[in-house]
Amino acid sequence: MSTETDIMSLEVLELLLTAEIVNKYENLNMDDLPVKFRKLTCAKGCNIDIERPVTVSESVADKVLGISDAYSHVSKNPFVKYDDFGKRIGISALEAAAGWFFRQDCKERVKNNPVLAYYYEQAKMGDVSYEESKNSIVRYQDSKEYLEARIEEIVGDDEELKSARNLILISSPEEGEYSLEDLVCTARQEETIRKIDIALKNLDFLRERKIYELGKLLFVGPPGTGKTSLALAMAKKLRMPLLEVRLAMVTSQYLGETSKNIDRIFDLARRLSPCILFIDEFDFVARSRVTEDNGAMKRAVNMLLKNIDTISFVKNGVLLIGATNHPGMLDEAAWRRFDDVVEFPLPDLLMRKKILLKITKELDCTCNYDELAEDTEGFTGADLRIMIKESVISALMRDSFVMTASDIEQGMDSVRDRDNIRQSASI
The missing domain is CATH 1.10.8.60 (Helicase, Ruva Protein; domain 3)
Structure with missing residues (x-):
């Protein structure tokens, strides 16, 4: 099929089949829906369950596909039914409709739609892998939409958490511009990523044996050597949101609020876990000790170090990454907070x-x-x-x-x- 009309017919039929299969198999959830079809359900916020029954009307098809008068594109298909009263479109015979759709040139559609892949794998129709299809799309839980809903649920009307939220940049896993495959890492950097990945997959084992001393990384190296890029790529790889903090920005014009702001940021990270808390400009800890208002800054630094001591990847699910361009400025009190130091040299x-x-x-x-x-x-x-x-x-x-x-x-x-x-x- 090559004409625009035929393409729109397949778009509509794929939508109808997806809705019908979702209604039939209640184990399917938002993570199984392709991004383009997630507006199909009434699920809101952090709920990954799909509210059933899922129905498709002319207006729903227009909202999801941007195709008005959707029924006109599939009206000649014998497996499609139409309800004049509700202007609802549906599938009259799922098995027959799925068989007809499969015989069209729709291999890529099936590959990128885990709902369809699940059905065809169950039906043993063709060489279709539900797992491969699911891995090819962005999980709903990795999406910006899901993350924003989680943050809204956590923050609510809490003014202190709202204050913390405004001081940090939060990125969902899907928002990372680069994946690990796009970066050129040193052997040491690659080893660190593997260690964290293995730890994440074995958190219960580590908790049971009280092995807590991992998951606090210090990235050191000149500007432009990829510290922030690697942190974002790790968030994508580990499927964890990234909370980016620049310590200089946290310093309020009202210095008395600085230590409170630091406390609130760590509190938000704990509530949002599993996540990565990326603290840039960590040499602020050293610079702050020579400021005029040494007392207020000292309290802020002590609050930062105290929170670093109490946060834990194994216990709390918060991977802490500090980054500095000036490692020589950090004293022993800062260095010993990190269990792993990763160098970012100029590329050879x-x-x-x-x-x-x-x-x-x-x-x-x-x-x-x-x-x-x-x-x-x-x-x-x-x-x-x-x-x-x-x-x-x-x-x-x-x-x-x-x-x-x-x-x-x-x-x-x-x-x-x-x-x-x-x-x-x-x-």
Whole structure:
């Protein structure tokens, strides 16, 4: 089928089949629905259960698919029924309709719809895997919609928690721009990710044996070396929301509120667990001790360290990650709070080449990657991304989609100019 009408017919029929199968199998829930069909149910908030029966009317089809007058596209199908009174559309014979749909060119639709995959796997119809289909879509519990509902449920009318919420950036697992596959990690970084993943899968075992000293990581390295990117990618991999805190932002103009704000943020993290609490600019702990209002800042730092002591990945389900560009500023009191320190060095020659290959995998580039990796010594991963972005813009300004050596040179110059401006400004 290739015409627009045929495509819309299949869209409507897929929606009807999904509703019918969901009504038949009550073990299916919101995690089984493709993202495009989640408006089909009346489920709200944090509830992953589907309110049944699920019905499809003309207005529902329009809301879910953006197709008005949906029945007109499937009216000639003998397996579709229509209720004039409620303008409801349904399937009159599920087995026959599912068989007809399966015989169409709908392999990708089935692959990306766990509800359909479940039915066809049960019916032993074709080489269909429900598990593979389910793993191919974003879980409802990983969605921004679900996370926002959870936060609303937790915060409610609590003014203190509202205050904490306004001080942090919260990202759902699906919002991560990069996955681990998009990043180039050191062997040490990869080992850390594996350890946390294994710990997450064995939390009960660790709790029973009182093995609590893990899940507090300190990321150290120059700006642009991927500390925040890796934290976000870990959130995606581990299917945990990420709460990003910049300590300098938490410092209220009313210094007396700072320690309270820190306490509230940790409280919110505990309630939202399992989650990742990512504390950037951790060297704030050291800088704060030389401020004029040393007493208020000291109380804030003590509150931070106290909360770090009491938070636990194994007990509370909160993975704590501190990040600093200036590890030398941290004293022993800060260092000993972390059970694992992960270094983020400037990328070496091989890493730079790997990063460049990943960044440009969807782009046309005539450059020599070995030479480019050599020419970009001292560049961070962020610098390389900026360089390629500027190179793409340079090519587009020539009305071309292909980056040449000249475009790359312009991108490289742009990064070096930025660095020179930064260095001159700091003198």
